[in-house]
Amino acid sequence: MAGSTYGNLFKITTWGESHGKAIGVVVDGVPAGLDLNEEIIQQYLNRRRPGQSEFTTERNESDSVEILSGTFEGKSTGAPISMIVRNKDQHSADYDDIATYYRPGHADYTFDAKYGFRDYRGGGRTSGRETIGRVAAGAIASEILKKLNINVRAYTKSIGDININYSNCQISNIAKSPFSMPDLEASEAVEELVRLKKEEQDSLGGIIECIISGMPIGVGEPVFDKLDANLAKAIMSIGAIKGIEFGSGFMAAKSTGSQNNDPFIIDENGNISKVTNNAGGLLGGLSDGTEIVFRAAVKPTSSIAMTQKTVNKAGENIEINIKGRHDPLIVPRAVVVVESMAAITLVDMLFMNMTSKIDNIVKIYK
Amino acid sequence: MAGSTYGNLFKITTWGESHGKAIGVVVDGVPAGLDLNEEIIQQYLNRRRPGQSEFTTERNESDSVEILSGTFEGKSTGAPISMIVRNKDQHSADYDDIATYYRPGHADYTFDAKYGFRDYRGGGRTSGRETIGRVAAGAIASEILKKLNINVRAYTKSIGDININYSNCQISNIAKSPFSMPDLEASEAVEELVRLKKEEQDSLGGIIECIISGMPIGVGEPVFDKLDANLAKAIMSIGAIKGIEFGSGFMAAKSTGSQNNDPFIIDENGNISKVTNNAGGLLGGLSDGTEIVFRAAVKPTSSIAMTQKTVNKAGENIEINIKGRHDPLIVPRAVVVVESMAAITLVDMLFMNMTSKIDNIVKIYK
Amino acid sequence: MAGSTYGNLFKITTWGESHGKAIGVVVDGVPAGLDLNEEIIQQYLNRRRPGQSEFTTERNESDSVEILSGTFEGKSTGAPISMIVRNKDQHSADYDDIATYYRPGHADYTFDAKYGFRDYRGGGRTSGRETIGRVAAGAIASEILKKLNINVRAYTKSIGDININYSNCQISNIAKSPFSMPDLEASEAVEELVRLKKEEQDSLGGIIECIISGMPIGVGEPVFDKLDANLAKAIMSIGAIKGIEFGSGFMAAKSTGSQNNDPFIIDENGNISKVTNNAGGLLGGLSDGTEIVFRAAVKPTSSIAMTQKTVNKAGENIEINIKGRHDPLIVPRAVVVVESMAAITLVDMLFMNMTSKIDNIVKIYK
Amino acid sequence: MAGSTYGNLFKITTWGESHGKAIGVVVDGVPAGLDLNEEIIQQYLNRRRPGQSEFTTERNESDSVEILSGTFEGKSTGAPISMIVRNKDQHSADYDDIATYYRPGHADYTFDAKYGFRDYRGGGRTSGRETIGRVAAGAIASEILKKLNINVRAYTKSIGDININYSNCQISNIAKSPFSMPDLEASEAVEELVRLKKEEQDSLGGIIECIISGMPIGVGEPVFDKLDANLAKAIMSIGAIKGIEFGSGFMAAKSTGSQNNDPFIIDENGNISKVTNNAGGLLGGLSDGTEIVFRAAVKPTSSIAMTQKTVNKAGENIEINIKGRHDPLIVPRAVVVVESMAAITLVDMLFMNMTSKIDNIVKIYK
DSSP: OOBOEEOSSSEEEEEEOTTSSEEEEEEEOOOBTOBOOHHHHHHHHHHHOSOSSTTSOOOOOOOOEEEOSSEETTEEOSSOEEEEEEOOOOOGGGGGGGGGBOOTTSSHHHHHHHHSSOOOGGGGGGSGGGHHHHHHHHHHHHHHHHHTTOEEEEEEEEETTEEOOGGGOOHHHHHHSTTOOSOHHHHHHHHHHHHHHHHTTOOBOEEEEEEEEOOOTTOSBTBTBOHHHHHHHHHHTSTTEEEEEETTGGGGGGSBHHHHSOOEEEOTTSOEEESOOTTOSEETTEEOSSOEEEEEEEOOOSOOSSOEEEEBTTSOEEEEOOOSOOOSBSHHHHHHHHHHHHHHHHHHHHHHHTTSBHHHHHHHHO | OOBOEEOSSSEEEEEEOTTSSEEEEEEEOOOBTOBOOHHHHHHHHHHHOSOSSTTSOOOOOOOOEEEOSSEETTEEOSSOEEEEEEOOOOOGGGGTGGGGBOOTTSSHHHHHHHHSSOOOGGGGGGSGGGHHHHHHHHHHHHHHHHHTTOEEEEEEEEETTEEOOGGGOOHHHHHHSTTOOSOHHHHHHHHHHHHHHHHTTOOBOEEEEEEEEOOOTTOSBTBTBOHHHHHHHHHHTSTTEEEEEETTGGGGGGSBHHHHSOOEEEOTTSOEEESOOTTOSEETTEEOSSOEEEEEEEOOOSOOSSOEEEEBTTSOEEEEOOOSOOOSBSHHHHHHHHHHHHHHHHHHHHHHHTTSBHHHHHHHHO | OOBSEEOSSSEEEEEEOTTSSEEEEEEEOOOBTOBOOHHHHHHHHHHHOSOSSTTSOOOOOOOOEEEOSSEETTEEOSSOEEEEEEOOOOOGGGGGGGGSBOOTTSSHHHHHHHHSSOOOGGGGGGSGGGHHHHHHHHHHHHHHHHHTTOEEEEEEEEETTEEOOGGGOOHHHHHHSTTOOSOHHHHHHHHHHHHHHHHTTOOBOEEEEEEEESOOTTOSBTBTBOHHHHHHHHHHTSTTEEEEEETTGGGGGGSBHHHHSOOEEEOTTSOEEESOOTTOSEETTEEOSSOEEEEEEEOOOSOOSSOEEEEBTTSOEEEEOOOSOOOSBSHHHHHHHHHHHHHHHHHHHHHHHTTSBHHHHHHHHO | OOBOEEOSSSEEEEEEOTTSSEEEEEEEOOOBTOBOOHHHHHHHHHHHOSOSSTTSOOOOOOOOEEEOSSEETTEEOSSOEEEEEEOOOOOGGGGTGGGSBOOTTSSHHHHHHHHSSOOOGGGGGGSGGGHHHHHHHHHHHHHHHHHTTOEEEEEEEEETTEEOOGGGOOHHHHHHSTTOOSOHHHHHHHHHHHHHHHHTTOOBOEEEEEEEESOOTTOSBTBTBOHHHHHHHHHHTSTTEEEEEETTGGGGGGSBHHHHSOOEEEOTTSOEEESOOTTOSEETTEEOSSOEEEEEEEOOOSOOSSOEEEEBTTSOEEEEOOOSOOOSBSHHHHHHHHHHHHHHHHHHHHHHHTTSBHHHHHHHHO
């Protein structure tokens, strides 16, 4: 129990259900003196807001955030920051019949088993709306990272079989693509594919890639709180994520040491750098000063309009057609969630790393 | 800092360096009344012991475990169980020169940056010997799982390009294969491949697959301590692991909802089961009562005898030949480590799940 | 940082400032199936509400609680329960001048040093209003304890020099006394004393005693999470508490082993009991099945109307008269806060104790 | 379960029983670069070693510590430091009969109830020998505090009815007194008292006072991890401690606001200081830059040779005479344990405080 809190020094606690009164988060451990207001947070939330293109759920939520505590005169005070988003466009009636059966791919069955019953309206706590709290917290983490010139950028690498072509990629494209793809050609191909799958009442999955630049060297805590280990937990805790890999990832399993090792080199500026980055910016679970690169696999949306076989609580085999308003693919709106969970993890681990050397402690206190 | 402790209710703390006096672990939260002695633990440790075939390091360590606390008359008492393995066959001299340069693929560089210096002998804390503590703790976790009829089994799925063929697989083969492969044909092919790569002074990676059966439904704590999220952290915290996926994993990204959803069905015994298991035994981050399946990518051993380019502390580009006794591939000895970290995580989360319903609490106290 | 979360399995996170928009708490780890609604919580909150007698602050707050998540059809779902109380009767203007100086006995000075600045309105996060979140969470904990027939009762033992006389005490008196004293004679004497001190523009302290009955034997986790250790932290974390003692407490320091040891005896029902209870219901940090008894010392309200010497931020010695609406004594309203923190701690530790024996685990899972 | 770990960033895990093979501790989160070796640790351990005067147990243990990990060339490496002390002079036979009954004042009864059985030899995990791990860890914490010019000093304030007279006190006396009293006159009076009580086969309690100087302002994490709250937990977790108070403590309950508030003043050096220190160096749970002062009540040794009434496991009322070698009073040897737990807590909270301001973070990373 009590799995709604994440982080050690930078700690977030999310709460709220899809069709409850509101969704929110408490962020504790925010250092005092950071510029913060609702406009800053809202920009991040707007990136995951539904209804921004024909390719997302039709549920219409403005998702306006209210900061209830922890700031004073536009700055964080060091006290916990409580943020809330009221739910507005709930169609709970859509969900009345799902109370009686178990949707394939959803957690209806496991929640009933664990808790004895469940809040079935819109998936309750398992809804994608739960990520609102993650993104609001991630916004604060991202503002802290900015102060340290650390940048976290995620984007869609593939949808179904359509992959981005790196030679076509531009950062500025990400915001232009309804699928958060940096390659607009690929994005257009995806557009067609999604329309087809919507017609077929089916859904699509994809891969999100995330690149972190500007990380200081040595962040991560051996041996269990390695930076990649904690990032893996953070990202895997997002609903619908089924896998994660760093650097060459699963390809490393097929390569040899001489291929996969990244030789160190003294670069033109006299700095230590690496010739390649198969390691994905991590050596021994610590950031190595190069870009941290990871990819996460997102499964296709479980809620599809197509007829599906399943069982009901009475123990009967039945056929269902899921109503409600669902995204034909989760990937594009999950991009900012991946960035958020990465940012939260980075801040927490940057904080933890501050006591690695006795000199750092003396620097703060003397 | 303080990253050497893992788990909440079942908590392990590992310590020790490759060429220090000893390696050990303290396991806290072991319920009282469990049969435990050194023989039981030793069986698990023997599976990761070096020197068992020509394909592992020549370092000769018996790795005999001593239990120092927490048992009385052959049973756990509820007190922390401290276990120690003395290091014996240390060749520290092999490592004198690595003090001056950074080995590619190793954490030498990041440790120096983080801590200001490092115990360079045999990789110090980043050595594979650190996993001794994990396996000794995993042995206790596995004994607890046995009481609940839960089984954790890992094996090598592939080495380089050689994959097991599931139709050839038998559990009993795993112990017969020097690579822990359930398919002896594949194992023989690997044997040849490894001999070749050793000759080339190179190394190999591979994929470990793990299957957990017998799990009760509903284990996992939404939303951050999902069972897959915590397993991902546990497995990714093992050195050399570069990725993890559950069920259909990265393939899910290419499939559609109608392909990837596992339909529920009432089976011949009147129980709810699933027609397929693309979910890998987890729905919404909770165990769904079917087999939990995950795969982890293991990179090739970083220490290779082949000449490599790197830099030294003086800021010069140099060429090195790593001495010492190294495994040509990490995978086979990592199998038991993967099982151990999985078992530890399962026990911790089974314990956490016990308070999910008010009825459970009443059952214990009334 | 991140000190706003308390508890392991039953975990509360409080937020909010005296003169911010609202005060609240998220309670995570509440087992599913507990009857819960706003009326139940409100009853506990009403006990700490201001304005209930002439002896509390004149700030008029209804402190109406709203449950935002975690319940469905009147029962807890296992999801985090978010509760909020809007601030209404704020007179922020009263606090404008305290921005420039440091009030004796308050945390103005230490907050400025720690965070660089502070939300000075009404003490911000250090206000007594912060305890609203504790009481709302304590209400849930108390409902869980009721299911196990465990009772937590605190009351005022003394104010200034006036002590209750145990021979006059009745539980039913506590609610009748404006000072939560079980002895109405003592309560009347206190009434006079408080009037006198108010006239003198001064304030009073006192001692709260808490008695816990019905605890199962053996709750508490050696060696650091002893039940008394965790209760001590919980109670000491309440503002204005300056000391805590269990059983004979500081008197034990003056007694001998033969006086202080509580002999065991087989009672008339054939049960093991103790002849005396100098231990206060705890042996080795574990509950021993008898009443747990502790006392907490509450300092006099720091905000007094009387002229006081202090310093301002400009580095000058000044004299001040604190305006605002303050309680002449904190004790009576702190009684329910003490009960709440005790209840929260008991629930957390009852949950932790559930895995003490392997048999308990088998009982839940088989 | 799992109560053997204490601390967040500076984390200690103790293990071992009185009559097991050894006692030990793992200290994780020690910053790299601290001078550390066995001689340094041993000095602290020698202060709690038995057999140093006629007033302690006759058990003869050299308590020689061995560092097994985490140091390299005389400095901490950032890796966990494992320390072990082998038990040598065990007389387990002394304890055979206590297996069958419950000693008054001891945890025999509660351990049996919690765990189903217990390691009865010498009290097992509840023995005073458990504190060896605390002191070894405290030694490391104290070395860190030295780097920051923070000093922790505890001493015996009273034994039975005999109090120190502050006008007689000198720091240098503490080491001269067999009871760690800074007033040698009082110490001599205690000597007589202890001889008398030993003759009577009885035991004595007392009060330990601890003074911490040099603390930076603002250390402590509102609202649950206040510095006094965490110190209270740390000290109360030591066996035999029955109460703790800070500054004026329980006396504050009898005073008024005008008496108990400490006026701020600009001192002769232009610094902010306080005229008095009733607060005990803490305002709002944060260190205020003045001396932190607390007192802990220690109960008389439970093991007395005098005949006592109790019950056995067969459910009979019996009379017992406890054999074994016991201290007639615990206080003197507990002094260094109090210092140790205070030092560990201070280091942990100094580390946590480092992220209170965004400026601190920028200072470390830019």
